[in-house]
Amino acid sequence: xxxxxxxxxxxxxxxxAKKRKNTLLNRLRQNKVAYFSLWxxxxxxxxxxxxxxxxxxxxxxxxxxxxxxxxxxQHPFGTDDLGRDVFARMLHGGRVTLLxxxxxxxxxxxxxxxxxxxxxxxxxVVESIFMRITEAMMAIPNFFFVxxxxxxxxxxxxxxxxxxALSSWMEIARVVYGETLKWKEYEFVExxxxxxxxSMRILTRYIIPxxxxxxxxxxxxxxxxxxxxxxxxxxxxxxxxxxxxxxxxMLQNSQQYIWTAPVLGILPGAAITIAVLAYNFLxxxxxxxxxxxxxxx
Amino acid sequence: xxxxxESYSSDxxxxxLRIENLKKHFPIKGGxxxxxxxxxVMAVDDVSFTIYKGETLGLVGESGCGKSTxxxxxxxxxxxxxxxxxFNNTNILLHNKHELRKLRKQMQIIYQDPFGSLNPRFTxxxxxxxxxxxxxxxxxxxxxxxxxxxxxxVGLDPSRYNSYPHEFxxxxxxxxxxxxxxxxxxxxVVADEPVSALDVSVQSQVINLLMKxxxxxxxxxxxxxxxxxxxxxxxDRVGVMYLGKLVELSETDNIFESPAHxxxxxxxxxxxxxxxxxxxxxxxxxxxxxxPANPPSGCRFRTRCPLAAERCKNEMPPLVEVRSKHHVAxxxxxxxxxxxxxxxxxRKTGQLSL
Ligand SMILES: Nc1ncnc2c1ncn2[C@@H]1O[C@H](COP(=O)(O)OP(=O)(O)OP(=O)(O)O)[C@@H](O)[C@H]1O
Ligand code: SF4
Ligand SMILES: [Mg+2]
Numbered sequence: 203x204x205x206x207x208x209x210x211x212x213x214x215x216x217x218x219a220k221k222r223k224n225t226l227l228n229r230l231r232q233n234k235v236a237y238f239s240l241w242x243x244x245x246x247x248x249x250x251x252x253x254x255x256x257x258x259x260x261x262x263x264x265x266x267x268x269x270x271x272x273x274x275x276q277h278p279f280g281t282d283d284l285g286r287d288v289f290a291r292m293l294h295g296g297r298v299t300l301l302x303x304x305x306x307x308x309x310x311x312x313x314x315x316x317x318x319x320x321x322x323x324x325x326x327v328v329e330s331i332f333m334r335i336t337e338a339m340m341a342i343p344n345f346f347f348v349x350x351x352x353x354x355x356x357x358x359x360x361x362x363x364x365x366x367a368l369s370s371w372m373e374i375a376r377v378v379y380g381e382t383l384k385w386k387e388y389e390f391v392e393x394x395x396x397x398x399x400x401s402m403r404i405l406t407r408y409i410i411p412x413x414x415x416x417x418x419x420x421x422x423x424x425x426x427x428x429x430x431x432x433x434x435x436x437x438x439x440x441x442x443x444x445x446x447x448x449x450x451x452m453l454q455n456s457q458q459y460i461w462t463a464p465v466l467g468i469l470p471g472a473a474i475t476i477a478v479l480a481y482n483f484l485x486x487x488x489x490x491x492x493x494x495x496x497x498x499x
Numbered sequence: 500x501x502x503x504x505e506s507y508s509s510d511x512x513x514x515x516l517r518i519e520n521l522k523k524h525f526p527i528k529g530g531x532x533x534x535x536x537x538x539x540v541m542a543v544d545d546v547s548f549t550i551y552k553g554e555t556l557g558l559v560g561e562s563g564c565g566k567s568t569x570x571x572x573x574x575x576x577x578x579x580x581x582x583x584x585x586f587n588n589t590n591i592l593l594h595n596k597h598e599l600r601k602l603r604k605q606m607q608i609i610y611q612d613p614f615g616s617l618n619p620r621f622t623x624x625x626x627x628x629x630x631x632x633x634x635x636x637x638x639x640x641x642x643x644x645x646x647x648x649x650x651x652x653v654g655l656d657p658s659r660y661n662s663y664p665h666e667f668x669x670x671x672x673x674x675x676x677x678x679x680x681x682x683x684x685x686x687x688v689v690a691d692e693p694v695s696a697l698d699v700s701v702q703s704q705v706i707n708l709l710m711k712x713x714x715x716x717x718x719x720x721x722x723x724x725x726x727x728x729x730x731x732x733x734x735d736r737v738g739v740m741y742l743g744k745l746v747e748l749s750e751t752d753n754i755f756e757s758p759a760h761x762x763x764x765x766x767x768x769x770x771x772x773x774x775x776x777x778x779x780x781x782x783x784x785x786x787x788x789x790x791p792a793n794p795p796s797g798c799r800f801r802t803r804c805p806l807a808a809e810r811c812k813n814e815m816p817p818l819v820e821v822r823s824k825h826h827v828a829x830x831x832x833x834x835x836x837x838x839x840x841x842x843x844x845x846r847k848t849g850q851l852s853l
Contacts, residue, residue, distance in 0.1 A: 389616040392576055393679070398603035399633050411620045 226415070229491035236487020239480040246477060250296035259290035262445045273465075282452075282466055283459060292469055295447035299429060300477070302363055302442070306428040307421050309367035314374025315410065315417060321375070322382025323405050333379065340372045348431060352440045359442050362435070366428050374420045381413040415492045419485055426481035433474045449474045514585075515687060515719050516550040516573065521582035523565070523572050527792060540792045542568040543579075544743035547818065548826075550687070555713065555720040557730025557751070559766075560740030561788055566723045567611075569740070570689040573721070574606050575599060586687070604634055607680035609709075611692040613672035617664040623650070623675050624660040630682040649678040654708060670701035674708065681712060688713075689721045694729070706733060727766055731755060739763045742799040743791055745818055749825040759821055759832040761806050764839040782839055798830065805843050806831050 231237050259265075264285040265277065272280045279288035321332035351365045385391065386409060394404050435441040436450025444451055449470040456467035524539035542565040550556050558566050572579045575591060583590045591602060610616035617626055627646045631637040637645050647657035653674040664672055673693060680688055690709060694702040710733050713720050724730045730737055731751060738748040739760065747760040758764045768782040784803045789795055795802050801811040810830050818828040822835060833842050 389610045389612055390618040392571075393608070393610065393616055393676075394618075394629070396574060396576055396603060396606075396608050397630055397633050397679075398600040399629070400600070403633070408618055 226488075226491055230487050233487040233490060235483045236491075239483040239487070243477070243480050243484060246296075246480070247300065250293055250300055253293045254290070254297065257290060257293060259287040261286060261290040261294040261447050263287075279465060279469060280463070283455065283463075288466065288469065291447040291452060292449075292473065295449045295452050295470065296473060298359070298442060298446060299432060299449045299474070302359065302366070302432045302448070303425045303429040305363045306366040306370065306432070307425045309363060310371040310424055310428070311374055311417060311421050313367065314371035314420070315378050315413075317371070318375035318378025318380075319382050319405055319410060319413075322379045323386055323401070323409060332375075336372050336375045336379075344369050345431070345434070348435060349438070349440060352435060357440055357443055359446075362432060362441055366431050369431070370424055370427055374417070374424065377416050377420050378413055381416050382409055385409045385412045415488075419489045419492060422481055422485035422488060426478045426485065429474065429481070430478050513552045514549045515552045515587065517583075517585040517588075518549070518573060519547050519583040519585070521546045521569070521572060521584065522580045523568050523577060524580045538792060540790075541743045541794060542791055543572060544794075545582075546740075546743075546745045548738060548745055548748055550719060550721060552719055553717060554735040555710075555722055555733055557734030557737040558721060558723045558740060559725065559727050559730055559737065562725065563788065563791065564740045565743045565791070566740055567691050570608065570691050570721060570723055574608055574689060576608070604683045605685050606687045607683070607685040607689070609673075609676050609680045609688060609690040609693045611696050613669045613676065613696055614664075616676055617672060619664060622661045622663055623655075623667070626664070626675060627679050627682050630679060634683065636683070645682070646678075649682050652681075652712070653678045668701075669697050670705055673697060673705050677705075677709060677712070681716065681718075684716065685718070687719045687721070689723065691723045692725060693722075695725055727755070727763075739766070742788060742794055744799050744828060746800065746828045747826065748818070749822075753822075753825050757833070757835050757837075759825060759827040759835075760800075760829050761804050761831075761833065761839055761842070762800050764833060764842075765805075768839065798828075800829075805839065806846055808846075 230240065259277075265281050265287055274280070277287050277289065279292065282288050282291065317332045317336060321329045321336075347369050348365055351368070352361065355361045355365065391404060391408050394408050399408075432441055432448065433450035433453065436448050437454045439451075439454065441450050442448050444455070452470040453467060453474070456463070456470070459466050521543055522541070522545055523543040524541050527538045527540060544565075546569060558569070560566050568577070571577045573584055575584070575594075579592060582592070584592055586602070586606070591599070594602060617623075621629075624643065624646050627649055628642045631642045631645055643660065647660060650657045650660070655671060655674050655678070659666075664675065667675065677693075693709065694705050697705060706729075709720075712718070722730055722734060727737070727739075734751045736749060737751050737754040739746050739754070739762065741762050747754065747758065747763045749759075754763060755767065758767055762784075765782045765784050782805070786803045789799075789802055795812075797813050798804065798807070798811040798816050801807040804811065806829075808831065814830065816828045816830045818826050821827050821832050831842075831846070833839065837845075
């Protein structure tokens with residue numbers, strides 16, 4: 203419904219639901235890859251977050267079978283170089299990696315939405331200051347910023363989340379800024395002003411709700427980037443530290459065994475790649491599905 | 500002709516709004532960094548007039564002449580470049596945010612576009628209910644009761660409280676807009692072309708509703724319209740705008756029966772007459788409306804005026820009362836009962852004899 207109301211406003215034509223409701227999900231369904239990605243991600247999150255309650259092996263505990271054991275019923279993916287259950291480590295590492303991605307995305311959405319919406323809505327000084335900061339941040343190479351900040355601030359999980367968020371809110375701010383500029387020109391926003399609504403009320407009740415679809419798209423793409431960044435810094439040893447598993451530090455750890463136990467590298471590497479790709483496909487699909495020019499093929 | 504003679508009588512005039520020298524200029528961006536010419540669109544340029552309590556003032560003019568801008572600036576939805584707006588004898592341009600917010604209960608606006616003027620993510624209950632919430636008047640069940648009363652008042656089914664704007668037709672949506680504007684019982688309402696986006700078949704329904712409510716609630720109405728025929732039957736007085744200027748203002752009958760400004764006369768000649776015996780000669784204005792960013796010197800209308808003379812180029816005609824209660828901004832206004840054709844003819848002979 204959300205998306206179709208937006209179309210109504212822009213095109214000025216009432217789009218009546220025909221056979222199937224013109225919902226976001228139905229629009230997304232037409233993009234097979236994005237729709238599959240959505241389901242894949244749902245399954246992935248369920249497995250990673252619920253799985254450890256079923257597969258109760260401790261990811262940090264040494265198993266009796268010893269190091270680098272190959273697969274068996276007790277240890278479906280074998281054990282790693284220290285003799286820890288790889289399956290349990292994949293589940294727990296996935297939890298950490300995906301949580302870091304989600305948390306960094308949320309935090310980055312918060313900053314980006316605040317900066318973009320205030321700059322667009324209030325204009326004048328707020329706009330110049332906020333948008334100059336945004337541009338300055340965009341000029342700094344992302345990865346360089348993350349490495350320097352983590353070296354200075356330390357590598358606790360909270361810091362990793364904060365630093366990734368601080369490095370990735372600018373694109374969201376720009377999207378929200380543009381959308382705010384567009385929506386604040388609508389007469390219903392002026393009507394709210396004519397009714398005596400305060401700025402904050404207009405911003406939070408009239409403008410930001412219109413932008414939520416775009417924020418969701420940006421958020422999806424931001425998670426993908428955050429997972430990738432987290433994995434990259436973990437691989438460099440600057441991310442979340444062992445023994446807490448993440449897909450990134452598991453990948454780093456596996457390097458020396460790439461010939462003897464390739465599965466140690468292949469599993470986290472594949473997990474990172476597939477999760478990032480799925481989030482990217484989903485984000486692109488959502489972007490198309492939310493585009494008012496979207497046409498049914 | 501006037502439909503509101505009960506509430507408005509031309510003898511006991513009590514001003515509600517006095518607009519003095521109102522200007523709204525929109526600066527034009529662009530131009531090089533070094534040649535910073537200060538150019539601006541003069542959307543409203545030095546307009547002064549009074550709106551009396553209980554009247555319906557029709558404001559007409561071609562697209563882009565500044566009608567909406569004037570309405571918005573009177574309500575301070577935009578900040579005027581210059582001028583004063585007195586509402587009940589206080590200059591509201593000096594109000595701070597807090598005072599202005601309180602004033603908003605008394606002044607409202609109805610928009611032209613029934614799509615863009617309603618929040619697509621709110622139900623109509625929320626849209627109208629906002630008015631009560633913003634001013635802390637009612638919440639929850641009491642709010643719902645009040646909103647439903649408003650819905651009934653504008654002829655909508657109160658059971659559609661939870662419907663979204665896109666589930667309504669254009670005419671119904673306009674009723675929602677009217678309900679929103681009237682929810683707090685304002686004294687003054689700007690209706691900015693409230694029916695021009697609607698099907699002809701529903702236009703009169705919405706106008707009738709508006710005029711009925713105006714009478715019942717004792718509103719003062721500034722009714723903006725594109726063409727003269729829309730305002731004829733509902734206005735006590737009519738103002739005509741051209742390129743940011745108010746060029747003529749008088750009681751409706753005066754405007755329609757003996758216009759004094761050549762522009763008004765030309766506009767009237769294109770309005771279809773109900774009585775076919777009254778044959779009119781259509782006067783087609785030559786040329787295009789000039790850009791408000793670069794208006795002609797002197798009289799704004801001189802590039803298209805059949806009566807234009809040398810003086811019109813050099814001197815800007817002020818809005819003056821040429822006949823009783825009949826204000827015109829023209830150096831050579833038509834005489835009472837004179838048609839534009841006759842004026843053109845007499846101008847020609849006059850010029851020959853010079
Ligand atoms: N926000 C703005 N910025 C710049 N120029 C503007 C702005 N709003 C209006 N204008 C210009 O001011 C002039 C008057 O516009 P306005 O909308 O008041 O006209 P109008 O008489 O209401 O026309 P219409 O019948 O089309 O609604 C136009 O030339 C328009 O382009
Ligand atoms: S002042 Fe001159 S140009 Fe302007 S309307 Fe009158 S006659 Fe025409
Ligand atoms: Mg307008």
